[in-house]
């Protein structure tokens with residue numbers, strides 16, 4: 183059976199498929215029973231990637247391992263679909279996105295259940311991830327109409343040496359095919375935050391959801407997110423987006439990872455993840471990149487800080503800080519990590535500079551604010567940071583001195599609300615995920631204060 187010929191009246195070139203995943207069908211019958219659902223399609227490779235439930239450590243789902251030839255077919259369909267999508271009126275694109283956002287929210291429960299089983303996300307957080315993603319799709323539709331509906335008009339005599347003999351009109355145009363790669367910890371939200379701006383701006387989208395094993399200190403854990411992402415993509419299809427416009431490719435990074443990111447059919451890569459993004463940006467070539475990468479967020483607590491405010495915010499008290507025995511942070515069962523607070527960390531320790539991407543909080547005791555700022559700026563990361571003080575003037579001065587994308591004042595590093603621009607500096611990223619960045623008019627936003 184040819185993968186590309188499957189589907190109902192609204193066919194889509196989709197390659198992420200779970201093979202007879204009984205548990206998946208129990209959770210999301212109203213999604214998977216749709217004839218064009220990507221989970222019903224089969225790759226010609228005859229191979230699949232197992233999605234292990236990190237809690238039970240048993241296989242929960244299987245998704246298709248796509249071939250390079252199938253990636254080529256997806257790229258061609260995506261290129262063709264984008265051409266006519268770019269000519270679709272802006273109001274119509276917005277209308278379809280509103281519909282997709284609503285469908286996504288209607289299906290929050292089955293998608294959230296996948297997030298629980300694929301990445302062990304707490305149930306409430308999983309629901310929140312889907313709902314805020316649906317809201318973000320609608321927000322992009324609304325903002326997109328305003329942002330993309332405007333252009334600039336320039337006159338020549340505003341530049342020295344010119345008379346008014348020339349006029350210039352500018353408008354925003356799409357880039358083409360956008361490759362979206364989200365990380366395992368927000369496979370729906372950080373996919374949608376790439377998909378919706380790309381679509382409203384007239385681009386087509388190829389999504390590569392996470393299918394991977396994650397390494398934490400010295401243990402390996404399975405985290406995916408591909409099945410939740412496939413359900414999410416199907417919600418866009420149910421909203422009636424044209425064939426080939428949103429495609430999903432699942433498979434082994436070793437077989438299709440570089441092939442995708444170096445594919446000549448890709449016109450932009452929007453990536454969120456860790457150091458993988460640095461190697462992708464070195465290989466990608468002359469295309470625009472959005473990279474949201476790792477961080478090591480410095481939090482400077484001043485001597486006048488309200489510790490009753492700072493402590494619960496930074497420790498997220500309630501998530502069990504006392505369990506740090508035997509092997510640091512690892513539970514007896516081996517698949518849970520207890521929070522770990524390390525006091526008196528010194529600058530010559532690896533933990534002072536590396537991102538464990540786990541619940542580890544190193545505390546460095548400093549003698550001056552300058553020492554804190556210096557430590558923050560010596561890091562190769564520049565994602566976020568925070569300052570705790572009752573003196574707002576001091577807080578703003580320190581924020582200005584911190585070479586990072588976002589400074590939170592009297593609050594812990596966090597993302598969102600989703601319409602706030604979010605950007606890392608240095609090894610933490612390139613560009614900011616926004617509608618304006620998925621056309622050719624790149625805005626550069628950085629050093630935002632979140633008060």
Ligand SMILES: NC(=O)c1ccc[n+]([C@@H]2O[C@H](COP(=O)([O-])OP(=O)(O)OC[C@H]3O[C@@H](n4cnc5c(N)ncnc54)[C@H](O)[C@@H]3O)[C@@H](O)[C@H]2O)c1
Pocket residue numbers: 363364365366367368390391392393394396435438439440442443454455456457458459462474475476477537539565604606610611
């Ligand atoms: N800046 C942000 O907003 C933000 C948000 C969430 C997570 N993160 C970062 O993400 C990291 C954790 O997520 P992760 O473990 O999924 O990151 P990762 O870099 O290992 O993987 C990210 C994505 O890239 C894919 N991938 C891996 N190798 C690839 C290749 N060769 N070609 C194409 N795709 C490939 C993965 O399957 C996944 O979908 C942490 O460093 C964390 O700080 C950053």
